[in-house]
Amino acid sequence: MSTIKLAVIPGDGIGKEVVPASLQVLDVLAEIHGGIRFDYKQYPWSCEYYLEHGVMMPEDGLEQIKDSEAIFLGAVGNPKLVADHISLWGLLIKIRREFEQVINVRPARSMKGVTSPLSNPQEFDLIVVRENSEGEYSVAGGRIHSGEDEVVIQNAVFTRKATERAMHYAFELAKKRRGKVTSATKSNGIVHSMPFWDEVFHDVASKYPGIEIDSRHIDALSAFFVTRPHEFDVIVASNLFGDILTDIGAAIMGSIGIAPAANLNVNGKFPSMFEPVHGSAPDIVGKGIANPVGQLWTASMMLDHLGYNELSSILLQAIEATLEKGIKTPDLGGKNNMDEVVNDIIANLKNM
Numbered sequence: 001m002s003t004i005k006l007a008v009i010p011g012d013g014i015g016k017e018v019v020p021a022s023l024q025v026l027d028v029l030a031e032i033h034g035g036i037r038f039d040y041k042q043y044p045w046s047c048e049y050y051l052e053h054g055v056m057m058p059e060d061g062l063e064q065i066k067d068s069e070a071i072f073l074g075a076v077g078n079p080k081l082v083a084d085h086i087s088l089w090g091l092l093i094k095i096r097r098e099f100e101q102v103i104n105v106r107p108a109r110s111m112k113g114v115t116s117p118l119s120n121p122q123e124f125d126l127i128v129v130r131e132n133s134e135g136e137y138s139v140a141g142g143r144i145h146s147g148e149d150e151v152v153i154q155n156a157v158f159t160r161k162a163t164e165r166a167m168h169y170a171f172e173l174a175k176k177r178r179g180k181v182t183s184a185t186k187s188n189g190i191v192h193s194m195p196f197w198d199e200v201f202h203d204v205a206s207k208y209p210g211i212e213i214d215s216r217h218i219d220a221l222s223a224f225f226v227t228r229p230h231e232f233d234v235i236v237a238s239n240l241f242g243d244i245l246t247d248i249g250a251a252i253m254g255s256i257g258i259a260p261a262a263n264l265n266v267n268g269k270f271p272s273m274f275e276p277v278h279g280s281a282p283d284i285v286g287k288g289i290a291n292p293v294g295q296l297w298t299a300s301m302m303l304d305h306l307g308y309n310e311l312s313s314i315l316l317q318a319i320e321a322t323l324e325k326g327i328k329t330p331d332l333g334g335k336n337n338m339d340e341v342v343n344d345i346i347a348n349l350k351n352m
Contacts, residue, residue, distance in 0.1 A: 001035055004306060007068035007271070008042045011091070013280025014290035015046075015074020021342045022072075022295045025315070028346050033314050041068070047078040047087050056082075056090030062098055070302050071095065071273035074295065075280035092275075096132060099270035101263035102162060103169050104130040104242060105301070106277065108229070108249030108259065113323030114332055116254050124229035128249060129173065130242025131166035132263060134159060135193075137239045158193045158238070160200060167204040169266065170236035171211055177233055180212040181205070184221050184237035184245060197238065222248055250277050255331045257281075257291030260298035262305060274302040288337040291329040293319055296345065318348035 010019040023040060030036045043065065045057040056076075058064075065071060076092045077084055095101070109125035110116060140155035167183075174181045183201045187194035198215060205213045216224065218241045224231070225248045237245055250259035259277035276294030284290060296319055303312035322344040328334025329341060 001037055003037050003039050005039045005067070005069045006041070007065035007071045008040045009045055009071065009091075010042070010074040011076045011280065012046045012048075012078045012087070013075050013282050013285045014278070015076075015280060017285070017288075017290045017338060018276070018292045018295040019072065019074040021292045021338060022299050025292075025296060025342060025345055025349070026299055028349050029311060029315055029318075032349055033352070034308070034311050036308070036311075041065075045091055046076075047082040050082050050087065050090065056087060057094070062095070065095075066099070066270055068271050069306060070271050071099075072299070072302065073273055073275040075276070075278070077280045078282055080282065095273055096263050099265055099273070100133070100267060101265050101270070101273055102131070102133040103166060103264040103266060104132040104246075105173075105262045105264060106130070106242075106246040106249060106259065107301075108246070108253050111253060111258065111323060112320040113326065113328065114254040114258065116252055118226065118229070118252055121252065122228075122230035124232070124252070126229060126232040126249065127173065127177070127234050128242050128246050129166055129170040129234060129236045130246065131162055131236075131238050132242075133239075134162050135239035136241075156190075156193050158196055163197060163200045164204055165266070167201055167236050169264075170234050171204060171208045174211050174234040175208070179210065180214065180233035181208075182221070182232055182235045183213070183215040184218050184235060184241040185215055186218050186241075188217060193238075201236070218244070221245065225249065226252060246277065255291060256294070257329065257331045258293040258297060260294055260301050262298070262301045264305070272302075272305055274298045274305075288339065289330050290338050291331050292338050292342050292345075293323070314349070314352060318345050318352065321345075321348045 010016045050056050077087050107127045110121050110123045134157045136156045138157035141153045144151050170181050185194050187198050250256040256278045261277050263273040265272045276298045278294050300312045300315045327336050327344045
């Protein structure tokens with residue numbers, strides 16, 4: 001029997017609710033369908049940890065988790081306790097950057113049992129591949145002067161290496177899907193980085209003659225995500241543009257509560273990290289209505305990444321079977337609490 005070693009960080013808010021629920025589901029999945037077992041080691045790093053220790057994670061935190069096969073994260077952030085730039089850069093972004101998780105992958109598709117707010121979603125199924133290490137989220141820049149003369153400079157940094165890496169990943173992914181890659185750009189308004197992005201995209205595309213390509217400006221592309229998402233397959237985007245598009249993707253699915261994400265290390269030096277998109281949702285903490293689907297779909301992506309494709313598929317089938325019955329949390333228009341949704345997913349796994 002294989003053992004999968006996971007570093008588990010429930011984090012803040014509803015992360016402390018949906019992560020334990022998801023581990024319960026994973027254990028049932030492994031017992032019934034897998035011939036595997038999960039070895040969890042949990043870490044209490046969070047905003048509450050920061051209030052007690054003055055840091056989001058201990059100085060040797062990365063050392064503690066670097067030998068895990070994957071990191072399973074719930075949520076980070078509680079702005080009433082800790083400013084977002086402290087909590088995110090002290091934990092989530094620190095792990096992403098120092099573990100070289102250079103690709104962020106977020107799918108969005110029509111799900112059985114979930115009503116999209118779009119009038120005619122036409123069974124869309126797309127994946128955004130987001131460059132995850134630089135771009136508009138670079139730390140290069142600063143402030144000078146003060147008062148009315150204050151100047152703030154924020155530099156976007158694009159390297160050929162990172163840009164090519166994200167694009168190659170997108171094209172390789174498209175080869176396994178419907179064979180189309182769309183580039184998110186803004187070369188008609190951003191005069192240096194985006195023409196460079198376009199040049200690299202066409203250079204990389206030339207190495208994949210069987211893949212259909214398209215390039216769209218981010219403003220129009222955002223609109224097309226709403227008006228005709230079914231036209232897209234794989235979209236490759238910079239750090240900021242990918243961030244924007246994936247939130248739109250979550251919205252058109254029906255709820256940010258079901259959207260998953262993966263932060264991938266592609267050189268094999270460090271573990272990858274898997275987290276739902278929904279964040280800590282402090283407004284519903286303790287009410288028992290947190291949607292576990294985002295965390296569970298994230299777990300499905302993690303299993304895929306680790307090579308357990310059949311288990312990943314079984315878990316997603318069990319989730320959709322529950323949603324199709326109408327067993328859903330209030331964010332999806334349902335009347336069920338989190339435990340009821342989780343229990344039905346577990347029952348599906350046992351009956352499959």
